[in-house]
Amino acid sequence: MVYVVTEACVDVQDKSCMQECPADCIFEGGRMTYINPDLCIDCGACVTACPVDAVFYDAELPSDQEHYLELNERFFAEVETPKNGRKAGKIFFDVDEIAALAPRGKA
Amino acid sequence: MPTTRVAVIGSGPSGAYTAQLLTEESESPVEVDVFDRLPTPFGLVRYGVAPDHPRVKSITTSFAEVFEETPGLRFLGNVHVGTDVSIDELRSHYDAVVFAHGAPLDRRLDVPGEELARVHAVREFVSWYQGHPDQSAEAFALDGRRAVVIGVGNVALDAARMLVREIDDLRRTDIPEHIVDAFAASTFEEVVVIGRRGPGFAKFTNKEFIELLEVESTDIVIDPADLELDAAQQAHVDADPAARRLLTTFRKAADRGILGRPKSIRFLFDRTPIGFVGEDGAVSGIRLAKTSDPSTIEVLETQLALRSVGYLGKPLDGLPFDEGTGTVPHLDSRVVDGGVVVPGVYVAGWIKRGPNGVVGTNRKCALETVTSVLEDVAARERTSTASTAAEVDELLNSRGVDVVDWHGWRAIEEAEGATGASVGRERVKLHDRDEMLRVAAAHRSLVGAPGHG
Numbered sequence: 216m217v218y219v220v221t222e223a224c225v226d227v228q229d230k231s232c233m234q235e236c237p238a239d240c241i242f243e244g245g246r247m248t249y250i251n252p253d254l255c256i257d258c259g260a261c262v263t264a265c266p267v268d269a270v271f272y273d274a275e276l277p278s279d280q281e282h283y284l285e286l287n288e289r290f291f292a293e294v295e296t297p298k299n300g301r302k303a304g305k306i307f308f309d310v311d312e313i314a315a316l317a318p319r320g321k322a
Numbered sequence: 323m324p325t326t327r328v329a330v331i332g333s334g335p336s337g338a339y340t341a342q343l344l345t346e347e348s349e350s351p352v353e354v355d356v357f358d359r360l361p362t363p364f365g366l367v368r369y370g371v372a373p374d375h376p377r378v379k380s381i382t383t384s385f386a387e388v389f390e391e392t393p394g395l396r397f398l399g400n401v402h403v404g405t406d407v408s409i410d411e412l413r414s415h416y417d418a419v420v421f422a423h424g425a426p427l428d429r430r431l432d433v434p435g436e437e438l439a440r441v442h443a444v445r446e447f448v449s450w451y452q453g454h455p456d457q458s459a460e461a462f463a464l465d466g467r468r469a470v471v472i473g474v475g476n477v478a479l480d481a482a483r484m485l486v487r488e489i490d491d492l493r494r495t496d497i498p499e500h501i502v503d504a505f506a507a508s509t510f511e512e513v514v515v516i517g518r519r520g521p522g523f524a525k526f527t528n529k530e531f532i533e534l535l536e537v538e539s540t541d542i543v544i545d546p547a548d549l550e551l552d553a554a555q556q557a558h559v560d561a562d563p564a565a566r567r568l569l570t571t572f573r574k575a576a577d578r579g580i581l582g583r584p585k586s587i588r589f590l591f592d593r594t595p596i597g598f599v600g601e602d603g604a605v606s607g608i609r610l611a612k613t614s615d616p617s618t619i620e621v622l623e624t625q626l627a628l629r630s631v632g633y634l635g636k637p638l639d640g641l642p643f644d645e646g647t648g649t650v651p652h653l654d655s656r657v658v659d660g661g662v663v664v665p666g667v668y669v670a671g672w673i674k675r676g677p678n679g680v681v682g683t684n685r686k687c688a689l690e691t692v693t694s695v696l697e698d699v700a701a702r703e704r705t706s707t708a709s710t711a712a713e714v715d716e717l718l719n720s721r722g723v724d725v726v727d728w729h730g731w732r733a734i735e736e737a738e739g740a741t742g743a744s745v746g747r748e749r750v751k752l753h754d755r756d757e758m759l760r761v762a763a764a765h766r767s768l769v770g771a772p773g774h775g
Contacts, residue, residue, distance in 0.1 A: 216377075234689075237335070237381050237682040257377040259529055260682025268563040272529040275567055 216273060217252040218261055219287050221280040223269035224248055226319040232261035232270060233301050242290070242300040245309040246316070249290040251300065286310050325351040325394075326699050327708035329416040331403050333358040334365020335681045336671020337422035338385045339688035345392050347689075348696055353394035355416070355714060360455065361400045361726040361758045362734060363389070365424060367681065368751075369452045372480040373495035374487065381681055389728055396711065398718070399726035400759065406723045409640035409667075415709040415717070417702075418666050418695050421641065421657070422688075425633035425648060425672040431472065435598030436629075438605045444471065444481050444630035451484055451505070453498040455755035464508035466625020470608055472595055473630030474517040474524040479534060481628055482513045486540040486585040496742070496749040511584070514622065517591045518613055521548055521572050522555025528567040534587060535575055543588035546576045552614075590622075598627060633677035641667070649676050655691035656698075668695055730762030737761045 220232075224247040232248065233241045240254030241261060250261070250270075261270045271277070273284050294308045328344055330337045333356045341354045362368060364382050371378045389397055401407065403423075412419045428443035430436060442462075450457040469485055471478045484492075489506045517524060521544075534542055549572055551559060559565045580586075592613045599607035605627050612618040635650065637643035642659040644651050650669045651658050657667040670691040671684050679687075709717075718725055726734075734752060742749040752758050 235682040235686050237339075237685055238384070255377075256380055256681075257375065257529075258381070258680045258682055259527055260680045262527070263564070263680075264682075271567075272532065274532045275528050275571065 216257055217255045217284075217287075218250050218257065218259065219271050219273055219276060219280075219284050220248050220250055220261075221269050221271060221276070221283045222247075222316075223267045224265075225313060225316055227267055227269070229266050231264040231266060235260040235264040236300070239299040239301045242296055242303055243305045244290060244294075244313070245305075245307050246313055247309065249287045251291050251296065252288055253291070254298075254300075282312075286312060324705045325353055326417045326706055327353045327355070327415075327711075328418045328420060328695065329412050330354055330356045330420045330422055330670075331412075332356075332365060332421070332423035332671070333363040333397060333399070334422065334424055334671065335367060335381075335684040336424070336674075336688050337420075338364065338388065339685045340420050340422055340670045340691055341395055342385075342388045342392075343685075343688055343692040344695065345388075345395060347692055348699070350699070351394070353396075353711065355396050355398055355711070356389075357401045357403055358397070358399045359402050359423075361730065361755065361762060363397055363399065363731055369449060369454045370477075371681070372484070373452065373497045374483070374491060376495070378681065379496075397726075397728040397731060398714075399731060400724055400762075401718060404639050406718065406721055409638065411717075413666055415714055416666075417699065417706050417708045418668060420668045420670055420691060420695065421638070421650065421673055422670040423636075423638075423673055425635045425677040427634040427636050427648070428629070429632040429634050429648075431595055431629055431631065433595055433597045433609075435600055435605070438598050438600040439603050440466075440605045440625060441598055441627045441629070444473070444477055444628040445633065447481055447628050448477065451497055451501050453501060453751040453753040455753065455758065459498070459500050459753055462504065462626075464504055464510055464626070466510055468512045468514065468622075468624050469510050469626040469628065470514045470516055470622065470624045471628045471630055472516045472608075473632075474515065474526060475630060475632075476526045476530050478515060478628075478630035479526045479530045481630065482515050482587050483534055483537060485510055485513050486537055486587060488537070488539050493745075493747065496738070496747070496751050498751055498753045499745060500753070510626070511586070513585075513587045514624070515587060515589050516593050516595065516608075516610065517589065518594050520551065520555045520591050521589070522551050522559045522565055522569065524565075524568060524572075526568070527564065528571050531568060531571050531575075535571070535578070539583055539585050541580050541583045541586040542575045542578070543580060543586050544572055544576045545589075545591075548589070548591045549573060549576055595629075633672065635673045635676075647676060649673055655694045666698070724759055724763070726759065726762045730765055733765030734758050734761050 238256045240251045297303045450461045492502045593610040594613045596611045597609040598605050607621045634648035655668050657664045670688045738749045
C-alpha cells in the first residue's frame with residue numbers, strides 16, 4: 216500500500232506535497248514529482264496538499280492511471296536518489312513514458 | 323553569536339517539527355527543550371495513530387533521529403506545565419515558549435443520558451487500546467453485542483475497525499498484551515457508525531474506508547438508498563475530490579453487499595443522536611432522530627457508545643483561550659491576548675489551528691510558527707536572558723520533578739522491545755506510568771547521569 220503521483224502532475228509540479236510530506240519521500244523529477252514507495256509512510260498528507268488532485272492511494276487509482284504505480288516505483292530504480300526528497304532538489308530525469316508525453320499546456 | 327533558548331510544550335508531531343525546524347532554520351545557535359507531561363515522546367503518533375498503521379507510526383524514527391543527532395535539543399518528559407512549572411516561569415527562563423500541547427479534551431453531544439456508564443469519548447477508547455497511562459487496563463470490558471460510534475471521521479473508523487479486527491492482526495501491533503486479550507474476549511458482533519448527514523459529507527478518507535473493506539472478518543453494510551444523493555450532498559461531492567473518491571468506494575461497498583461474515587460494520591446516515599437510554603446506570607440504547615425529518619425517532623439497542631465528534635483544546639492557566647474554537651488565539655502563530663501580542667509566546671499544531679490534518683500537516687504549521695519565532699529573535703535588540711539548561715534542571719530538581727530525559731525514554735523503549743520479544747512481537751508498549759518511571763529511573767541510577775540528553 217502506497218501513495219502514487221499521477222499524470223495530473225506532469226508539467227505542473229506544484230510541490231505543495233513536498234512541504235507537507237513528513238517522510239520527505241516525494242522527489243521532484245524533470246516533468247513530474249514521484250513518490251518513493253520504500254519511504255512513503257501512508258499518511259496521505261500529499262493527497263490534500265495537491266492542488267490538482269494528482270495523488271492517489273494505490274487501491275483507489277482510476278483505471279486509466281493504474282500504470283503510475285509502476286512509473287513511480289521505476290523512477291527510483293532508474294535514477295540514483297538521496298534519502299530525502301525535500302533536500303534532494305530537482306532531479307533532471309523522468310521515466311521514458313513521462314519524458315515521451317507531449318508538453319502539457321499551461322494555457 | 324548568542325544562543326537562543328526555546329521551550330516547546332508537547333512532543334507530538336507539531337512539537338517535534340517545531341523543535342526540528344527551529345534548529346534547522348535558525349542562522350544563530352538555538353537550544354530547544356521539549357517538554358511533555360508523559361514520560362514518553364511523540365504524543366498522538368504513539369497514542370493516536372492506529373496500531374495497525376505501523377508505517378505512519380514509523381515517522382517516530384525520523385523524529386528520534388532529530389533528538390539523537392541535534393546538539394542542544396533535549397526531551398524533558400513527565401513534566402506538567404502549569405503544575406510543576408508555571409507558564410510565567412517558562413517565559414522568564416526561555417527566550418521563547420511554543421505551545422504545541424494539542425487538543426486533549428473532547429466535544430460532547432450534550433444530550434440526556436450522556437453521563438451513563440459505557441458512553442465514552444472515542445479518545446478514551448483509543449487511549450485505552452493504545453496503552454495510554456491515563457486509562458487503566460480495566461477501563462473497557464468488551465462484553466456487549468452492538469457498539470455504536472457517533473461520528474464519521476478517521477478516528478471513528480479507527481475505533482470501529484479495532485472492534486472487529488482479527489486477533490492475529492492485533493498481535494502484530496505494539497498494543498499491550500492485556501489489551502489484545504480484552505479484544506480476543508470481545509463479544510461485539512456489530513458496530514454501527516452514525517453520521518448526522520449523508521455519505522457525501524463523511525469526513526474519513528477513502529484510504530481508511532478501503533481498509534475497512536479489507537478486514538476479512540467483517541461485512542460492511544451500507545444502504546444503497548443512502549447513496550442517492552440530495553442536492554446539497556451532490557454539490558459538495560462535485561466540489562470536493564476527496565468526497566468523490568469516497569463515494570466511489572461507498573458504491574463498491576454497497577455493490578459487494580452482505581457476505582454473511584461473522585462481524586459487521588453498518589453505516590447509518592442522516593441520524594442525529596438525541597439521547598441515551600440506560601439500564602442499571604449503563605447505556606442500553608441510543609435515541610436517534612432522522613436529521614432530515616426530526617419527527618422520525620428510533621431507539622437502537624447498544625452496549626457501548628463512543629462519541630467521535632471532535633477533539634477540543636484545553637485552557638491553560640496563563641494562556642489566552644477561545645472557548646468557541648477550543649484554540650489559543652494567535653496572529654501568525656504569535657499568541658494574542660485581547661488583540662495584543664504576548665511577547666515570546668507562540669502556538670503550533672492543534673492548539674493553534676484546531677484538531678485537523680494528518681501528521682505531515684503539522685510540519686507546514688510548525689514552519690509558520692518557527693518563522694515567526696526566528697523573525698522575533700532576529701529583531702530583538704537585547705541578548706538572550708534565558709536560563710541555562712543546567713539552571714532549568716536545577717529548578718525542576720528542586721521541585722522534586724522526576725524528569726524523564728531522552729536516555730530515560732530510550733530505556734523505556736528498550737523495555738518495550740524486550741517485552742515484545744518475549745511474546746514474539748517487535749514491541750509491546752508499557753501501559754503503566756509508574757512502571758515507565760521505574761524503568762527510566764533504574765536506567766538513571768545505572769549511569770548516574772543528571773538530566774541531560
